[in-house]
Structure formats: structure tokens, C-alpha cells
Amino acid sequence: MAEPVDAWWRRRQWSRGAAVPYAVGEFRADWASYPVLIRQYHPDWNHGVVLTxxxxxxxxxxIWECDVGHVFVATPAEQRSRPGRERRRSVWCPECAVQAQPQRWPVLPEDWPTAVPVPQRVVRVAGRQTLPAAPSRGFGTRIPAAAGATTGVPAGAGAMPSGAVASTRARSRRPDPGAPRRPKQSVPRSICSKTPRLPSGESFTSVCAPATASAVEAELRAALSDRFEFTFDHSAIRLDRPFFDHVEVWPDIILPELRVAIEYDSTGRHGLEHVGPRQETDRRKDRAVRGVGWEVVRIRTGRLQALGPYDLEVSGISGRTIARLTDTLREIRGALFVDAYAR
Known part of the structure; x- marks a missing residue:
């Protein structure tokens, strides 16, 4: 079973009974045929142990670093077996190997149709049966003078006053039950064109992302910045399909080095945030982020239940919450890789 280099070195010191179990240059001939691996290896990142x-x-x-700058963890056997019969530099780095494959570009805003048709609706031919309209009262109808004389009603008693207009409000507001309903007009759907042309899964600083309005999110970002040297200035992730009116999403905190998005969820002042339909929107957002190779960690407060496998149910942001979040990041990407960015 593979183990970290410091634990492996201590175990070799104990088994061989020497402070330096392997001399420098002892395995030089074995690594001489892999110049790319020699260039990718850094003793400073591996507790001072030289590759030879x-x-x-x-x-x-x-810990290795490719020529592009991708940092990853691998065993010597994994690195030596990756090239095979190919000699491209990308095959020695898992990140470059993925990027060397043809990328599926998302639907760009200029290629998106100007109007998305709404689903066809069934036109109802006959509506529900309604009660007949109630007879008008007061001055709703004009009674002729002759009729008033016959029935004993004074002439003009049932007539409308001078200048009055007969009320037709009750009848004008009742649609004809047999008339077909008009289908609603479809609203043209437009996709924002400000998203840069990037491959799916790339993080960037978006001009459309809203500013951070929550003090708790700023506190969480500051706590992570005190512990890790991550890039915190990215605000959006490029998607491969539209999410509402954009082909990007805006998580609360983005960790590009780990490809992990962190969301802070609370019920809000009125207890309506992230519940009901808004919770389904959160699920849809998580699926979109995971679809481009990222992982989502939601910090759920206010008795909100977890939505994903790595979500945390906490009462608030505290030192214990940051410790649990750090352990979750280690569980997702590996402790050795996450601790490489520790301050």
C-alpha cells in the first residue's frame, strides 16, 4: 500500500538500520531513461529525498509538477507506466492528458436560438359549467314608462338617472365558456454573451457574478485564506450547457487548485431560502458543477438537510466548522495534496 514519502523514509531507516537507507545516485541508472520525470520531481516538496x-x-x-504547472501525486510505478509507447509530455501528467483529449465545447451564446418554443398546450374546447349571471339590481335596466303605469311603478322610478351609463362590468369580465383559450405568448430566451470562450470546467473571474453580500461568506473565505494558499479571486465556473440565462455558475467560494466549489446555505431572515423550489435549484446547480468535473461542498445551517455526499450540517461558522471542512477537502482530494497548500 502506498504511503507518504516521510513515513516511507522513516520505515526504511528502521528496516535497514541506517540514517540514510539509500545513497544519492543509487538508482540513477533506473531513472536516466525518464528525463521528463526527473524534471517534474522536486526534492523540496518530498521532504528532501532525491529521486535517485x-x-x-x-x-x-x-509530489510532481509538470511543465505547465499542474501539481499532482503519484507513485514511481504510476509515472513510469503512463508513457507506454507514446512520448508526448502530456502523458506524464494526468491533468495534461485529460486536456489533450478533444474537449466538448458548450453551446455558445451566439449559437443559441433567439427563441425557445414553449411546450404545446391542449386547447380546451368547452370550459366548466358556471352559474347563470345574477339579475341586475337598481338602475341596471331601464323600465319603460308604460310598463311602470301598468305595474304600479311610477314612471321613471326604474329608469337610470340623467347622465348615468348602464353597468356591464359583471358581464364583460365573464369569458364565454365555449370560447377556446388563447395560448400564452412565448418569451424569447436569451443567453448572456459576456461569458468568455473557455473549455467546460474552467474557473474564471466573471463580470456577471454578483458581489458577496453575506458577511458569513466573507468570514469563511478569510478563515480558509488563513490556512491555505488557494486562489480565491475566481467567481465563476464555465459549464457545458446553459444554467438559466448563463453558461456559468457562481458558487460562494471556488478553489481552482482542488476543483471544489463551496456553498454556504442558510434559511435566511424569513426562513424561505434554500427550501422548496429553491432547494431543487440548488440540486440542479450541483449537478451542473459536477458535470464538468468539479465537486460541491455545501455548508448547511438552520436545520437544512444535506443534499450531497460531502455536505456539512452545522449550526454556524466556527473553528470546528473550518476543521470539518478541511477534513472534507482531504477526503475529496487526498490529505497529501490538500496539505501541500497549507500555510
Missing amino acids: QIPPAAEVLL
């Missing part, structure tokens, strides 16, 4: 001191078959986790 590590046997090629050792089950030890080492």
Missing part, C-alpha cells in the same frame, strides 16, 4: 534515492518499484506517494 527512491527505487522505481517503491510504493511511495510523491
